[in-house]
Amino acid sequence: MIQINRKKTYLFFAGVIPVLLILVLLGVRWFGQPPASVSDGFPVQTQVPQDGDAVVATVNGAPVTKKEFKTRLPEQRAGIMTYFQQTYGCDPGGTDFWSTPCGGEAPVARLKATTLRLLVEDRVRELAADRAGISVAIGYDAFLKEWEAENRIRANQLAAGQVIYGPREYSEPAYYRYVVSNTILGLKQWLLEHDGPPTEEQLRQAYADSISGKSDPPAFETVRDALIQQWSEERYESWFKSQLEQAEVEVNQQVYEGIIL
Known part of the structure; x- marks a missing residue:
């Protein structure tokens, strides 16, 4: 049977613990800081x-996450640069372009607002x-x-020698555009089935509006399909x-304001 000498064990720890504390303090002096901060005797991870x-x-x-926001943010940069250059004559090549107000607003603020609006549209479209x-x-x-x-x-499919349509592999931006386009087409078709096609009267009115002021307008029958397509586009946009x-949109201002380029 194993006997434990409690007195010797206590003396051992009593002698070792002060030595460990000294080593920790020396570690702080020699290396600037210990590998982890210490709080109430427990290590606290310093990794963010x-x-x-x-x-x-x-x-x-439905959430819009920070990683999604930061993925879509760069995709809007070119449009924002063009807007400030054409509207206010700002130089998008300047080192401080994004942070310096131009025309009464900082380009970075418009960039973030545009990105947020895009993602709100994504969630609304997905849920619909x-x-x-x-x-x-969704998400x-x-x-x-x-x-x-x-x-x-x-x-x-390629490995099996099958024929595929489209690219061999989608990049993320390309697949995003593909999904958005297909979702919009699906919703337009759903609206057509849900509300029915345009009436003859609606098409005639659209035709009259389209030929107003034209000296040699095309015949109604030749543009009928185009008028139906136009009606579908306008119906979708209105809907x-x-x-x-x-939509009920709630923005976490702390997270939103903390996003930087």
Whole structure:
């Protein structure tokens, strides 16, 4: 049977602990700081946690995450640069272009606002498509999984010698545009089925509006299909605008303001 000498054990720890404390203090002096800060006797990790999943805003309850926001942000840069150059004559090549107010606002503020508006539209469109029974990924994580799955399917098809349509592999921006385009087409078709096609009277009125002032207008029958397409576009835009106006958007100002280029 093993016997434990409690007195010797106590003396051992009593002698070792002061030595360890001295080594820690010397470590601070020699190396500037210990590997981890100490609070109440417990080590505290100094590594900053990943905050990509921080919620910038919610749209009808669906989140817009920081990592999604920072992915879409660069895609809007060219448009914002062009806007400030053409509207106010700002030099987008300047080192302080983004942070310096021009025309009464800082380009970075408009860039972030434009990105937020784009992502609000994404969530509203995705949620509307889901309600309409259209298969669509809702949110950034679901989108990434769908993108990876699509590229995996294409790779397997190519390996099997099958014919695929479109690119061999989608980049993330290309797949994003592909998904947005297909979702809009699906919603237009749903609206057509839900509300029905335009009436003959509506088409005749659209035709009259389109030929107003023209000396040699085309015949109605030759532009009928184009008029139906135009009606569908306008119907969708009007409907989607109302969806955006009704959306409940809550912005986490602390996370939003903390996003930098």
